[in-house]
Structure formats: structure tokens, C-alpha cells
Amino acid sequence: MKRRDLFAATAGAALAAALPARARAAGTVSGDSAPAGAFEIVAAFSGAGPSGIAVTPSGRVFVGFPRHADNHREATLAELRDGTLIPYPDAAMSLPSSRPPEQRLMSIHGMTTDSEGRLWAIDDGKLAGQPIAPGAAKVIGIDPATDRVIATIVLTPPAMREDSHMNDLRVDLTHGARGTAYVADSSFGHTGALVVVDIATGRQRRVLAAHRSTQPEAGFRAVLEGRPLRYDAAHPTFPVGGADSITLSADSTRLYYSPLTSRRLYSIATDLLANFDATEAQLAAGVVDHGEKVMTDGLATDAANRLYLTAGEHDAIMRLSPDGSMDVVVRDPRIVWPDGIFADATHVWCTLGQWNRLPGFNGGKDLRQPPYLLIRTPIVSSPELS
Template sequence: MSNDKIATDRSIGSIEPVFRFFDAMPTGVTVAADGRIFLNFPRWGDGVPFTVGVIQDGKVVAYPDQHINTFDPAHPGETLGSVQSVVVDAANRLWILDTAAPKFTTPLVGAAKLIAVDLVTNKVVKSIVLPATTVLPTTYLNDVRFDLRKGKGGVAYITDSSANGPGGIIVVDLESGNSWRKLTGHRSTSPDLSFVPIVEGERLATREKGKAPVPLSIASDGIALSSDGRTLYYCPLSSRHLYSVPTELLLDTADNSKTISEAVVDLGEKGASDGLESDDKGRVYAGDYEHNSIRQMQTNGEWKTIVHNPRVLWPDTLSVASDGYLYFTANQFPRQPQFHEGQDLREKPYILFRVKIDAGPVLLK
């Protein structure tokens, strides 16, 4: 056999490992202006001693403390059940999105919530428990974005990424705590039933011994706000399409289902994504978990691949930081036992990466 070099798939972008996780599997990441990196670890079945943490002195420790990270059924609105997302807002607060649905179960009554921690005092300053009118029995709260200019105290936009019910967008008034649903069951927040995800060369599906594979069918997941706050971008996890809708229609508490449905724009294929993100230069970022990639939508609508690397095993959450980097977790999501007839194929460590983008986060205040 010749010793000549054989062509192979090329990598794109220069990614830098920031942290290696040898214990619980992370999903969400966010970076504060002071450089602190916060992460969350949903309680999906692995041992998770704390569901929100901060990187400190070379290790991850519970944040803001261990007490709040120990779920207490007697105090469901004050302790954390299973956190899916953490995001730092423009007022230097860490917002914690608690699904209250460990192992993807029905959300625990009175436990699905948004909690804000002041990053100066490291104390909880607000807790908003979401009612049954917005958190349905099938709801799985996934990701969240903030615009603090709306109303008296700002608003939050949350995706419902249900795997067995309607998807949708949940809007929360951060001052009053009131919340409402939009685009529930709309085609843009629903799984694409013709979608067949191929990850590491194989169809991704739930697999049990002796049973037929069950297609992965997950609703609206990734979410991002335009730099001016006028447009919300979102996508189902089980789809390759990106959608957008004017935020003014999401903020209307009246029933405007016909108007908002007609205002949704299908922006075409971007690849299959878990997380979305945006920057202050008007660009949108999307993971492409089928191709171990991250893509950047230019202001003219064209997509550019900025990361393509075999080490990017399922880019989950994307987060633009003020240091000019895009941070993202690679957590080997599709190697979990439920996709391989009970075999856990994950290889620790899970990795937090970053890539230079020369832009800052969208901070609307």
C-alpha cells in the first residue's frame, strides 16, 4: 500500500477547549461580563449533585449554593428540580430556567420556574413560577432569551420543546410574572414528521431491544433574538428549518393566532440544530448536530460554516460572550443509552469549547 497521504474530511475554524467535564453531562452555558462561566446539568438520569454550577478554581461548584440545588418537594418554587438553561441578562443577573421535569416526566406542580440571581451579591432576587396555563402536562421548558426594554421589567421568551405534545413559545412578563403561550402546535414549533436525523453515520432514534426504533420527535428548541429585539428566531430540534416571527405579535396578550401564524417566516434550511444564538452585529448562529458544525447566518441571509470538527459531538447550547468568543457545549447527547438499546456510548470528558467571532452578545436594556 502506498504511503501517500489519503484525502479526508477537512476541519473548519479554530476551536479551543475551555473545560472538560468528567461527571454530570452539561447542556446550557452562559458567560458573565466578569468572565465567570455558568453551566447547568439537567437531571436526565445521571447522578447530578447540583443542576446549576459555576467554574471556579479549575472545577465546577454549585451555584448560587448547594441548598437551592437540592430539590425539596415541600418548597418546589424555591429549590431547583432539573435546569435546562442558564442565561446572563443585560442587568447582570443569571436567569435559571427550571423545567421541573426530571427524566422528562410531567412537570411537577408549582415547580416550573424562572429564577434570577444577582451576580454581584450571588443572591436570588426574583422567582417566577409558571402556571399550568403556560406549562402544560406535556411541556418541556428548553431555552430562553430576554429583552429588558419591554414593559416595566422586561420580558422572557421560552421554547416549549415537548417530545409528546404541542411545541410553542412562552412569553413571560418579568415584572408581573404573568405568562402566556403563542404558536402552540403551529407548524413552525412542531417537529418535521419527514425529518430523519443522521448522526455519526446512523439514524438517530430511540431504541429498545426487541422493539422497532421510535423516531426522535422534539418540538421548538433553539431560540435567539435579533440585535434590535424585533425578531425572534427559533427552530424545532427535529427539523432543519429556521423560523422567525415579529416579537410585537408575541407580546400581544390577546388571541392573535391567525395574525401571528401568517407572520411566521420560514427562513429555509440551516442544518439540524439544538441551540441557536445571535450577536450584536446582527448575525445568527446555529448548531448543525448532523455535521459536527456551527453555522453563522450573515446579515444578507447567507449561511457560513464557522466550525466543523469531529470533536464537536452534538453542539448543544451556544452563548456569545463579551470577550468576543462563541462558547458551546459538546455533550454527546445521541450517545445516551436510550438511543442504543440501553448501552451508554458516551466517552468522558464532555467538552466546553469556544471559537473567536469578534462580536458581542445581544444585551437589550
């Protein structure tokens, strides 16, 4: 079994002191490792960059390592167990092989768990430098109780496009015989949308593809690591895209989402979104614009219905409460392009992908500084949870 060098930690401060200087500086320009909030480095990965993160109720930790930016030869889905990455659900599915695309994991991106604690992932199907092969992009469900695949739903046209970038997903067990998956397609082009998948039947459709809530904002400006950057579809200088961040409300009655190249938060009732008979006009009329937040690549929800926001422009993770107030959970110069985010009962977990440092956004120079960090920060109890 192939192992990846990594550092596992029990406390952020202790690990930061123990890590070599390069690891302490990972994700920074200045090398400053002093945190402005409480967070713990769970692991530091020296190989491929992480994206998706999911934690089961029993505490099992799963990490996704997509291949759309680097067509690496390591596991694309792995369980972090005692400081070691174990290909999951097994090496045959997670490592590169000659098996047909629909029978293996190509490029695991967003991840989540459902209300029964089962693991779900979106396979974006993309290998760097190659077109997406038929059968490669799919929704995958795995039951950690048995470590068996319980669902494989290949995404097909017209729900799937040649330029699709199936980025993240959430699974709602309150709609459909076996649940409904909502997928954010941020697009490798400029055609973002939401994709709705009935897990029992595999029925799927692409929705809100022409709606402002799924599209990148023209002229959008971002400030990343002190650099003001303007969205230019022809010459991107930072990761851009349509519908990207996605999360369910605590009771699964609403889906919250946002384009990557945007600071606005939108939502729609799942009663409407999961209804395959709803027209585009009805769906568009059901979208609620909640106003500005921050630029996000990931959203997560806790049991008190608070939303956690990755805030790459601020080197931070932020929290939006139901009353509309927003606070900083943690801010630190090592939090460079926070990506996948997951809230369990006690902590918020986040992968730091450094995706804005990829060569394609920096004149061909790879500015990433491995190792790539997986961090977590405590959830402060709310009155609803006390």
C-alpha cells in the same frame, strides 16, 4: 462542598495534548482529535452532562446540568471558577434537597443573560423517571452582582403541560415593566409551543402551539455520526422535539426560533409576541419562515446580528449572516451533539452533550463517552464591529 473532576484549559491544542487519551477521544467514534477549526477546550466534565451555558460581561461562566435524562446528585447550576464547579447561587438551591420544588433548582436547562448582564435560566423541572411536580418548572433570574435570586416565576397550566419540556429561553428588557421571557417548549411528547412570560406580573401564555413553526416535521431524517435516522414518534432513535432553538436579534426586535426536528428557521416580531392581547391568528400571520438552515439544538446572536447555529449533523458550529450567507465557524469530530451555545463579545461558547448517545436512543446502551466538553471559539470581527 462537592467537587467534580474536570480539566480547565488555556489553549485548545495544549490541552488536547495534555489530556489523557479518553478525554481526547471524547465525542468521537474514531478517537481522532485533530480539529478542523480553531477551538479551545475550556473544561471537561466527568460527571453529569452539561447543557446550558452563559457568560456575563465580566467573564463569569455558568453551566447548567439538567436532571431530566440522569437524576444526578450534583449541582444543576454551577459557576466554573478557577477550574472548579461551584453550586450556584448556593448549595442549598442547586444541590438536591427536601425543599419544595418552587424553592430550589430542579433541572436547569437553557441559560442566557439579559442586556444588563443578569443571569436567566429555565428550570425544566423534570427529574428522570418522574412526572414534573407542581412548582418545579420555572423561570429563574439571578443578579451576579449580588448572587441573589431576583425572579422566580413558576410555570403553570395552561402555559405548562404535563408533557412540557421547557428547553431554552431568552429575556427581552424592551417589553414589560421588568422584561419579557420567551421560552421554547420542545415537549417530552409532541406538543411544542412558545411560552411568553411577563416577568413583573408572572402572567404567562402558551402560543403557536398548533403552528408548523413549533412542531417537529413528520418523516424528518437526520444523519448523526454517520447513521441515517428517521423521525418516528413512537420509537425515537435520536433527540426529537418541537420549538427548541431560540435567540433574540441584537436589538431584541425579533425572536428567532426553530423546532429541534426541523431544518427551518422562523422568527416573529417581539412587539407582537409580547402583546398578550394579540390573537393566535395574528401571531401566526406574523411568523416569518426564513427557509432552510441546519438541524439545530441551540442558537445564539452576536452584536452584529449574526446567528450561531449548533450543527450536530455536521459536528460543527455554523454562522448565519444577515445577508443570508452561512459559513462554518468550527468543525471537529469531537463536536458531538452541540447543545447550549452563547455568544459574548469575543467568543462563541458551546456545551457538547452527546445526547444522541443516550440509552433511550440506542437500544438501551449508553454510548456516551465522558468527559463532556465545554468549548469556545473566537468570533471573527465583522465590518460592522471593526
